[in-house]
Amino acid sequence: MRSDIGFGAQSRAIYAQDPHQSRGRLVPEPESPTRTPFQRDRDRIIHSSAFRRLKHKTQVFVYHEGDHYRTRLTHTIEVSQIARSLSRALRLDEDLAECLALSHDLGHTPFGHEGEDVMHECMAPYDGFDHNAQSLRVVTHLEQRYADFDGLNLSWETLEGLVKHNGPLVGPDGAPLGKFKGGELPFAIREYAAKQDLLLDTWPGGEAQAAAIADDIAYDAHDLDDGLRAGLFAIEDMRDVPFLADILSEVDAKYPGLEESRRIHEIVRRSITRMVEDVIREAIRNLAEVEPRSVHDIRMAGRCLVGFSAEMAAAEREVKRFLFARVYRHEDVLAVRRLVAKVVRDLFGRFHSDPSLMPSPWNVGLENLADKEIARRVCDYIAGMTDRYAIEEHRRLFDDTPDLG
Structure with missing residues (x-):
């Protein structure tokens, strides 16, 4: 394992997904002379109708509540930036990580998680609803822009990372795992798996893992930001969470008397930085232990390699608990x-x-x-x-x- 991975690294690592070794697309297409398969995927996602509609879909606050709160689109762009930063530091393929970040919320309903909950309730007699599975359905079926195929005909690696960025969906015996344990995989995933094997029983590549943890980092930090600016809680309330209290004390010590809007920004950006740097350090440790020689080794490692350390994971759970109590469950x-x-x-x-x-x-x-x-x-x-x-x-x-x- 090389010792020079980390901040400022440029070349693609041996365990990164090589775009020139892509497994291709469901419907074969000529190679682009100017773009890698993942760059081409990214462009197709950005130009899709579903991506544009994210501009007017709720993150936490419904559109009428103000122009400065996050929408699904601004959240997606922020996840993309963090995913690229992580991938650059770990010498993964930045374009693939960006694809996965840009596409991860395409299947969300209007009105955020409330819309998803109601849709799942309504669809319970008809195989249910899952936003991640719906994202797959959007890019493989519902986008109808091209003469030769339905969907965007994205590369295998993009679809694989999109559908299982949080980990394997089934065990070696094919039985569903995680939130699907004891039941069936969502309809859209079952439907597509009959056409193309996405290796649902393995972990995804490092790029998908980077996009998944980037999503957690982005919505933790930015829901704090939006919650503060909406007046759902006060800055001093964050002292109940040790991770946030430490950051708040650091900001106040360096900038006594700082105006509130700048104080909020300093807290939010330092939260992101601490989490990102923790993921990079932890991933470097994990990679040194596993010593992957290919992206296949990442998939077969049996665990997530790009994620929080145990200490940061515990701190992040406390942040989430705070957000649930003070933001998501606010009257x-x-x-x-x-x-x-x-x-x-x-x-x-x-x-x-x-x-x-x-x-x-x-x-x-x-x-x-x-x-x-x-x-x-x-x-x-x-x-x-x-x-x-x-x-x-x-x-x-x-x-x-x-x-x-």
Whole structure:
């Protein structure tokens, strides 16, 4: 194992995913003379309709609450920046990590996690709903831009990292793991796995692991930022969390009397820096232990190699607990969540009972579909909506649309 990996490293490591050794695409295409497969994937994701719609999808705060809060799009860009930084330091393929960061939330419903929870409830009789599986469905089926195929026809490595960036989905015996244990994998994953083997029983490459931990770092730090600026808690409340208390004391010691907006920014950026540097140090230790000679060795390591140290993982859990108590479960946030839950639930019920109310092309060919297929089409339609469009559709169909303002 080389000792020069880490900050400032440039060349791709032997355990990184080599774009020139890609397993290719489901539908074969000529190679690009100017872009690697992963650069091409990134460009297709950025130019997709689903990516543009992230601009008007909730992260925590619904669109009407202010222009400065994160949306799914700004969150995605921040995850991408952190994933690239981690990949650069660890000599992974930055373009692949960026692809995975940019695509990881494409399947999210309007109205954030509340929308997802309601959609899963509505789809429970019809194989359920999972936003990660829906992201796969978006890039393999729902984006219909190209003459030769449905979806974006992304490279195998991008699809693999997208579907299992949090780890293996099944064990060696094919039985589902994690949150799917004891049940079935989501419909979209089962459907696509019948077409292309994504090695669902192994860990993904290092680039996917970097994108996954970048997601945690970004939403922890930035939900703190948005929560503070929304007035859901005070800066001094963070002293209840040792990790945050330490950072706050550091900032106050260096900048006594600093104005609150700059104080918030200093806390947030130092949180990101500490977490990123911890991941890099821990990954370097893990890589030195495993001594992978290829990306295959990363997949077969049997554990995550790019993640927090035990100490930082414990600290990050405390940050999450704080956020759940002070932000996600704050009565102001919950009040809005109850209103938007009604929007999603009403839309699903109305479109499922009368799918002809959906616009073209969603209402085409309904006579040939079974009830489960109609439910899935309604799900796809609603999941793709922005917050604003969902409200407009509810207003078109109902007289009791909630006033979110």
